[in-house]
Amino acid sequence: MDIDAEIISLLRERAPDASICPSDVARALATGEHAWRALMQPVRDAAANMARKSLIVITQGERHIDPGEVDRGPIRLRRGPSFPRH
DSSP: OOHHHHHHHHHHTSOTTOEEOHHHHHHHHOSSHHHHHHTHHHHHHHHHHHHHTTSEEEEETTEEOOGGGTTSSOOEEEEOTTOOOO
8 A cells, every 4th residue: 555656646636736635545545434544644644754755735724734743633735846747
């Protein structure tokens, strides 16, 4: 299971300025509510690592948040400055 690849894939399916929810990623990788809910923390952790590399940006509302803050409240994932073009 490659969480980073799934984040990139889902973001590529959307408009360049669109965002995804971490639960979109978890649901794409797991079947059943219990299974995808169990993936939420690994998805948040992967998102934080990707944000540290500028592949994605993590937001709460319109505010960009530090990758270390992904455990607090709802977040969205957006393409970052180093998002792969292909």
